[in-house]
Amino acid sequence: MIQKKYFLHWLLLCLFFTSSVKSQTVPKSNEPFNIRGFHLDLRIQVMTMAALRNFALQLSKNGINTLVMEWEASYPYKDQPLIPNRYAYSREEVRSFTSYCKSLGIEVIPLQQSFGHVEYILRNYKYAALREDTKDFSQVCPLETEGNRELFYNLFSDLTSTHSSRFIHIGGDETRLLGHCEKCRKRALEAGNSRLYIDHIKMLCDLVIKLGKRPVLWADIAIKYPDAIHLLPKETVFVDWNYGWDLDRFGNHQKLLESGYEIWGAPSIRSHPDNYFLAQWKKHFDNIHDFIPVARKLGYKGIIMTSWSTSGEYSPVFDTPTDIIDLYAIRHVYPVTGFNMLISAFCESLASSAPLPVEAFIFKYAQDKYGFSKEQSQQFWKALSAAPYEVNQGVVSKPGVSIRQVLDSAVQAATVLHSLKPLRNKEEFSHYQLMADIRKLYLSYMDIEARVNSASFTTAQVPAVLKSLESLPVGAINQRFIELNRNSFHLAELEQENELRNAKIKILYNRLSRDRN
Numbered sequence: 001m002i003q004k005k006y007f008l009h010w011l012l013l014c015l016f017f018t019s020s021v022k023s024q025t026v027p028k029s030n031e032p033f034n035i036r037g038f039h040l041d042l043r044i045q046v047m048t049m050a051a052l053r054n055f056a057l058q059l060s061k062n063g064i065n066t067l068v069m070e071w072e073a074s075y076p077y078k079d080q081p082l083i084p085n086r087y088a089y090s091r092e093e094v095r096s097f098t099s100y101c102k103s104l105g106i107e108v109i110p111l112q113q114s115f116g117h118v119e120y121i122l123r124n125y126k127y128a129a130l131r132e133d134t135k136d137f138s139q140v141c142p143l144e145t146e147g148n149r150e151l152f153y154n155l156f157s158d159l160t161s162t163h164s165s166r167f168i169h170i171g172g173d174e175t176r177l178l179g180h181c182e183k184c185r186k187r188a189l190e191a192g193n194s195r196l197y198i199d200h201i202k203m204l205c206d207l208v209i210k211l212g213k214r215p216v217l218w219a220d221i222a223i224k225y226p227d228a229i230h231l232l233p234k235e236t237v238f239v240d241w242n243y244g245w246d247l248d249r250f251g252n253h254q255k256l257l258e259s260g261y262e263i264w265g266a267p268s269i270r271s272h273p274d275n276y277f278l279a280q281w282k283k284h285f286d287n288i289h290d291f292i293p294v295a296r297k298l299g300y301k302g303i304i305m306t307s308w309s310t311s312g313e314y315s316p317v318f319d320t321p322t323d324i325i326d327l328y329a330i331r332h333v334y335p336v337t338g339f340n341m342l343i344s345a346f347c348e349s350l351a352s353s354a355p356l357p358v359e360a361f362i363f364k365y366a367q368d369k370y371g372f373s374k375e376q377s378q379q380f381w382k383a384l385s386a387a388p389y390e391v392n393q394g395v396v397s398k399p400g401v402s403i404r405q406v407l408d409s410a411v412q413a414a415t416v417l418h419s420l421k422p423l424r425n426k427e428e429f430s431h432y433q434l435m436a437d438i439r440k441l442y443l444s445y446m447d448i449e450a451r452v453n454s455a456s457f458t459t460a461q462v463p464a465v466l467k468s469l470e471s472l473p474v475g476a477i478n479q480r481f482i483e484l485n486r487n488s489f490h491l492a493e494l495e496q497e498n499e500l501r502n503a504k505i506k507i508l509y510n511r512l513s514r515d516r517n
Contacts, residue, residue, distance in 0.1 A: 039067075041307060045309045062343070065105055078158050082124045082126060098165075110159040116139045117171060130148060179196060194225035219239055223255065240295075241306060265292070276501050277442035285358045289358050308333065314330060362380075383416040386410070445508075478498040481498060
């Protein structure tokens, strides 16, 4: 029954996605993907090198042959000492890691953002001339051609000295400031946004090709502005990322299919709106089930599973209107250590031309990994997928549902997960329990926050609220988080994650407990 249900779901999805695809221009294929990859985001939650090696070994055992490394500031740039952060690896560590992956049959593709998402570079005023905006440092100005060429050729060249991959991923996604500055606005009016975007991307692609590599980039902006896409080198590879939406979300997807360039697909196991307080398990399983067969049918040559530790956007702390003290990543997500089941689901889906039978996979995983009965496996999945709603500014994302109702659901889910006693892989199972407890803590706080923001809240109620805040098990959960993840991440990172995750609780407590005399 389960398999029949998902087969019908997949069939309807394929018909919907491909109804406008011209059979004479788009290949139809059930061939295995040449690129079976995983994307690792190290913008935050930088893994220790030992953990990184263990992770690569785990992937290789499950058939993964490609690792896309978004090193960001964890990469030890030789000639750009301002860019690496405190958790940057040594050059020998990077070389040793890529060599180790090669011995496992994994090709390590470095991802170097080269248009948007470059706050970690542009935050330094050494690179101020390249900024698209004087306050938002997220994007380079594409018309600062010489400066961009010099910087990114240096960075790309550096990456080739530590990576033997055939490819360099140049990023290129979410360029939200395109056409923002006066020069770019004028260029966009004259030639269009597509030329403004593609001319810069072409320059980057040419640099990569000059180094003997093939350029890879995210496809969203090229889909949005496809008119000049044909100007890119034939070696270019597009990565079509789709986390559960219509193929035309970014623009006319058909233009990408007809472009003649090699295309890879990209679902996700951690993406918006996931954060520490919400992991939308069903959404990600559905994404694997729905998109991978469609990508195969469309003739995509590869699949890269993305795994975002953060949104890629930063909240700056300013000293003056334009002088940044620091940047804080917006939206932190539970570490990748907690998502082995989704990684296994992805790997299994690559091994078959049929859509992944989601519930059957989950039940079998729970039985094989944790020794659960069928009934326990069903309880496990029901608890994991319960009420996956956001709470933002006191409002639940599902209309008609209150914070208290979502909290009650979270309490019940956590209770079920703690009642289940795995016979093996107890540490892996502990991540689910901790995630559930973090969500319960958060929703308990949000319930308190809603009370103090109500029209009826008065000063007389402050002592009771302070007692409620004091009763929240912040310290115990923080300690469990460190113990479960200390072998994979730096202690200072974990302590900072704890601090940021609980910042709202601390701030509200301090505001309400001030001296009133």
